[in-house]
């Protein structure tokens with residue numbers, strides 16, 4: 001096990017919370033970032049109660065200065081940041097093309113390109129010094145299958161895949177891998193109750209006919225951050241139960 005810190009953005013709830021818990025279970029001290037400070041603190045307390053070490057940091061993951069400060073705090077608390085997971089997301093929803101504004105698109109690019117870049121810039125000196133690092137981006141399978149009203153989200157997640165492949169190529173000689181996990185629809189707190197007819201239609205399109213869980217996504221992240229995954233870089237793992245169109 002490497003001596004260092006794992007940092008997960010947007011980890012106060014949803015997929016990020018499961019990822020942070022899992023990385024802690026794998027033995028990493030974890031920085032739980034979320035704009036919602038109370039949610040981040042709640043999760044950090046849970047992790048501590050389970051025997052892990054966690055630091056809650058309520059900063060804006062899309063602001064490079066705040067991200068740099070967070071990484072500095074992480075270093076001071078737990079040591080070099082060797083694992084980063086860019087997971088944070090703002091509000092999402094359907095916007096038809098006629099109503100699509102550049103401001104709305106830019107907000108998506110801030111979460112899915114600007115924030116991962118800020119995180120990489122802040123943490124890469126630690127990874128280079130250790131000659132070991134794991135960068136994981138949370139994408140989406142929506143980039144492949146498309147849904148009406150989601151073009152800004154798809155474009156930004158597609159851009160994140162491009163960054164994943166490019167950075168993998170540039171950082172591989174330093175022992176740093178860069179990969180993307182692309183979840184399908186994984187119900188989390190924000191989805192609320194799903195009507196039975198929607199569930200039936202959706203699950204009927206998956207090879208594995210059950211809802212995916214945040215732990216399914218966390219498992220893929222844990223693998224990509226492990227020693228075993230050192231020869232995997234620039235890749236995308238889709239975690240969607242084999243969703244298909246037929």
Ligand SMILES: NC(=O)c1ccc[n+]([C@@H]2O[C@H](COP(=O)([O-])OP(=O)(O)OC[C@H]3O[C@@H](n4cnc5c(N)ncnc54)[C@H](O)[C@@H]3O)[C@@H](O)[C@H]2O)c1
Pocket residue numbers: 009010011012013014015016033034035036039059060061062086087088089090138139140141182183184185186187188189190
């Ligand atoms: N849940 C799914 O079905 C699904 C599917 C595909 C991809 N994803 C991706 O997984 C990631 C997590 O999704 P989720 O469903 O858990 O979302 P979520 O909305 O439940 O969680 C996102 C978290 O990010 C936090 N956040 C918002 N703005 C922030 C900021 N500026 N700085 C720091 N934190 C901030 C929120 O407070 C929230 O806790 C996102 O990138 C999303 O696009 C989710």
